[in-house]
Amino acid sequence: MISTFFNHELKSFWRSKNTGKSIAIKIVMGILIFILFLYVLALGLFLDKILHSAFPKANLTISFCGILLVYYLFDLLTRMQLQELPTLKVQPYLHLPVKRNSVVGYLALTALLSFFNLWPIVIFGPFIIKIILPASGGLVALAFFVSIIALALFNNYLAMYIKRKANLNGWVFLVAGAVLALATSGDYVWHLYSLRDISYLFFGNLIKLPVLALLPLVLAVVMYYVNFLYLKQNLYLEELSSKKANAYKSSTEIPLLSRYGSVGDLVANEIKLILRNKRSRSSLIMGLVFMFYGLIFYTQAVYGESMKVFVGMFMTGIFIISYGQFMFSWQASHFDGLLVSKIKFTDFLKAKYLLFTIVSTVAFLLTIPYVYFGWKVVLIHFVMYLWNLGVNTTVVLFFANRNYKRIDLSKGASFNWEGVGATQMLISFPLLALPYAVYLPFKFLKMPNVGFAALALVGVIFILTRNFWIKKLEADFYTKRFKIAEGFRNK
Amino acid sequence: MIQINDLKKVYNGVIVVNIPQLEIKAGESIGLVGNNGAGKTTLFRMVLDLIRPEAGEVLSNGNKVAGGEDWKNYTASYLDEGFLIDYLTPEEYFYFIGGLHQQNKAQVDEALLSLTEFFNGEILKKGKYIRDLSKGNQCKVGVGACLLQKPTLLMLDEPFANIDPSTQFRLKNILKEQNKKHGVTTIVSSHDLNHVTDVCERILLMEKGKIIKDIATSSSTLSELEEYFGVGQSIASFEVDREENH
Numbered sequence: 001m002i003s004t005f006f007n008h009e010l011k012s013f014w015r016s017k018n019t020g021k022s023i024a025i026k027i028v029m030g031i032l033i034f035i036l037f038l039y040v041l042a043l044g045l046f047l048d049k050i051l052h053s054a055f056p057k058a059n060l061t062i063s064f065c066g067i068l069l070v071y072y073l074f075d076l077l078t079r080m081q082l083q084e085l086p087t088l089k090v091q092p093y094l095h096l097p098v099k100r101n102s103v104v105g106y107l108a109l110t111a112l113l114s115f116f117n118l119w120p121i122v123i124f125g126p127f128i129i130k131i132i133l134p135a136s137g138g139l140v141a142l143a144f145f146v147s148i149i150a151l152a153l154f155n156n157y158l159a160m161y162i163k164r165k166a167n168l169n170g171w172v173f174l175v176a177g178a179v180l181a182l183a184t185s186g187d188y189v190w191h192l193y194s195l196r197d198i199s200y201l202f203f204g205n206l207i208k209l210p211v212l213a214l215l216p217l218v219l220a221v222v223m224y225y226v227n228f229l230y231l232k233q234n235l236y237l238e239e240l241s242s243k244k245a246n247a248y249k250s251s252t253e254i255p256l257l258s259r260y261g262s263v264g265d266l267v268a269n270e271i272k273l274i275l276r277n278k279r280s281r282s283s284l285i286m287g288l289v290f291m292f293y294g295l296i297f298y299t300q301a302v303y304g305e306s307m308k309v310f311v312g313m314f315m316t317g318i319f320i321i322s323y324g325q326f327m328f329s330w331q332a333s334h335f336d337g338l339l340v341s342k343i344k345f346t347d348f349l350k351a352k353y354l355l356f357t358i359v360s361t362v363a364f365l366l367t368i369p370y371v372y373f374g375w376k377v378v379l380i381h382f383v384m385y386l387w388n389l390g391v392n393t394t395v396v397l398f399f400a401n402r403n404y405k406r407i408d409l410s411k412g413a414s415f416n417w418e419g420v421g422a423t424q425m426l427i428s429f430p431l432l433a434l435p436y437a438v439y440l441p442f443k444f445l446k447m448p449n450v451g452f453a454a455l456a457l458v459g460v461i462f463i464l465t466r467n468f469w470i471k472k473l474e475a476d477f478y479t480k481r482f483k484i485a486e487g488f489r490n491k
Numbered sequence: 492m493i494q495i496n497d498l499k500k501v502y503n504g505v506i507v508v509n510i511p512q513l514e515i516k517a518g519e520s521i522g523l524v525g526n527n528g529a530g531k532t533t534l535f536r537m538v539l540d541l542i543r544p545e546a547g548e549v550l551s552n553g554n555k556v557a558g559g560e561d562w563k564n565y566t567a568s569y570l571d572e573g574f575l576i577d578y579l580t581p582e583e584y585f586y587f588i589g590g591l592h593q594q595n596k597a598q599v600d601e602a603l604l605s606l607t608e609f610f611n612g613e614i615l616k617k618g619k620y621i622r623d624l625s626k627g628n629q630c631k632v633g634v635g636a637c638l639l640q641k642p643t644l645l646m647l648d649e650p651f652a653n654i655d656p657s658t659q660f661r662l663k664n665i666l667k668e669q670n671k672k673h674g675v676t677t678i679v680s681s682h683d684l685n686h687v688t689d690v691c692e693r694i695l696l697m698e699k700g701k702i703i704k705d706i707a708t709s710s711s712t713l714s715e716l717e718e719y720f721g722v723g724q725s726i727a728s729f730e731v732d733r734e735e736n737h
Contacts, residue, residue, distance in 0.1 A: 248618030
């Protein structure tokens with residue numbers, strides 16, 4: 001039975017829409033995953049060198065044993081954030097004459113198919129083979145391998161368990177997070193104990209007494225059974241699903257926007273779209289994370305002013321880029337409704353401009369503290385803010401007319417390739433190249449300030465001629481709307 | 492109201508809709524019937540300018556529907572959940588639709604009051620987004636939003652499919668009332684022949700993209716339709732069996 005399940009699982013992976021329909025996307029995705037894998041493998045291969053430079057005085061094996069527990073704490077935290085529950089996939093089998101044990105066993109086993117379980121082996125495996133095997137012999141190396149894999153499995157099932165519990169009660173997640181935070185700050189903030197010493201206490205003794213490897217193994221098996229039993233007792237759709245318990249959803253208004261009439265209503269709807277759906281919410285959160293982008297570049301003297309053009313554009317306009325590149329796919333699920341209702345497409349476009357203006361303005365205001373790095377930085381941000389509002393909005397909307405892919409809003413954004421197509425690849429060229437096409441000529445003529453002025457001027461010209469661009473975009477949309485609506489209907 | 496000339500739609504070499512001529516007069520109530528794949532929804536979509544016909548045109552009040560905006564002022568439609576903005580609460584959605592027709596909140600609330608019976612306490616003030624409602628309740632929201640727009644042309648695609656029996660009766664009454672009292676032209680498709688013959692005065696029967704029957708509803712219409720769809724045969728054979736038993 002379980003082999004049939006795995007067969008279905010494989011089919012669902014290859015036939016899933018998120019995997020991407022076109023081969024090009026599959027190749028790019030494959031290369032990205034491969035590069036990531038290479039990085040991690042390099043980390044594993046050079047772990048001894050890295051440890052040596054980090055703790056030059058300590059013995060290599062001691063520092064290695066020291067970091068293991070820290071790694072697994074970090075691992076648990078990331079798993080709780082990122083690892084997906086393999087849940088609703090069992091829905092089609094629940095009503096069939098399939099034994100509960102095989103369904104649950106399948107659920108518990110598919111949980112193993114996660115990249116997270118591969119990392120510890122790739123990172124620590126080479127070290128064990130390079131350092132521990134020659135020094136302590138095969139049995140100890142084997143004991144290390146067993147413990148490392150067992151701890152990964154323990155973490156795997158613990159994270160699943162916490163996430164499942166948290167689905168029923170949100171507090172569980174907070175408590176688990178707090179425990180983890182306390183455990184780490186106990187070491188790094190209050191210096192009550194040293195995680196590295198605790199870690200060494202176990203792994204150091206593992207060298208003397210390889211039988212200790214059974215301990216993590218038992219832990220992993222116990223955790224597996226806890227998970228197994230919990231799942232078996234709670235094999236009901238509402239408890240399995242990753243939806244949170246339904247709280248009362250209240251209607252809200254955004255009073256300021258109602259002044260803009262139907263354009264304002266459209267913006268209000270889109271703000272609700274962003275806040276109430278998982279995937280769009282993540283693109284907004286990504287925008288907030290990008291606010292720290294400047295800290296990476298401004299603290300390093302190596303990066304000159306031309307870099308600031310780039311950084312400024314991203315910080316004030318990341319939302320236009322990350323959210324705008326998928327436009328109008330966000331509204332794919334109700335695009336037919338929009339087309340037949342009494343909305344002028346001009347208003348629809350104006351609403352997009354207004355939305356971008358609001359979010360970019362907020363982003364610009366948030367970057368003002370960068371004045372710490374000098375007034376010029378904020379000035380450049382302002383120039384790029386004008387550029388974003390003028391040029392990038394129009395570029396993004398031009399490409400939106402060429403985007404025919406549906407997006408399911410309820411899926412998360414990480415590793416979600418749904419809706420990604422040639423449009424998203426093409427759009428990055430004008431976005432990245434255009435500001436430099438304006439700025440760099442002046443920079444080479446040793447007039448960088450004129451370059452900034454030119455950027456601002458172009459931005460302002462585009463803002464002032466917005467109505468003209470809206471007309472152009474509208475005419476363009478009317479030639480493509482059937483294709484767009486058709487694409488959005490294809491689930 | 493609606494005039495269709497030489498309308499044709501082709502998918503992958505197969506003609507799915509082919510209507511040489513069809514006129515729907517203002518105030519008529521049209522029932523569209525036909526088996527799956529007969530082209531009902533495709534026809535609806537072309538009347539609403541959602542897909543491009545291979546040939547022909549649809550005129551609404553004498554103006555071309557394709558590329559026009561005018562018809563949106565008086566046409567309300569609900570084909571499927573794709574017409575609803577699913578991350579809004581029903582209230583927010585109604586206010587939005589009302590706002591598009593220059594109605595303020597008080598006016599929307601008042602209009603919704605007349606739908607209290609139809610909603611049956613399942614829609615308003617439930618604290619749910621539209622996406623969390625059942626299909627039947629989503630249909631109620633869609634129909635409610637249509638009525639809110641006070642249309643002169645109302646188009647519903649299989650509205651009876653997911654709603655409970657009480658709501659089916661209420662919806663039938665609403666459709667009759669809209670048509671008789673307010674003179675609204677209604678076009679409704681359905682697989683339920685009883686409902687369609689009850690509500691509509693003119694039945695269009697589609698088969699493989701063509702309208703093969705265009706009948707004014709009379710007392711014999713239901714049996715005529717049942718015969719076409721093959722229901723008549725099984726009843727006949729059942730009766731023969733009973734007689735043999737005697």
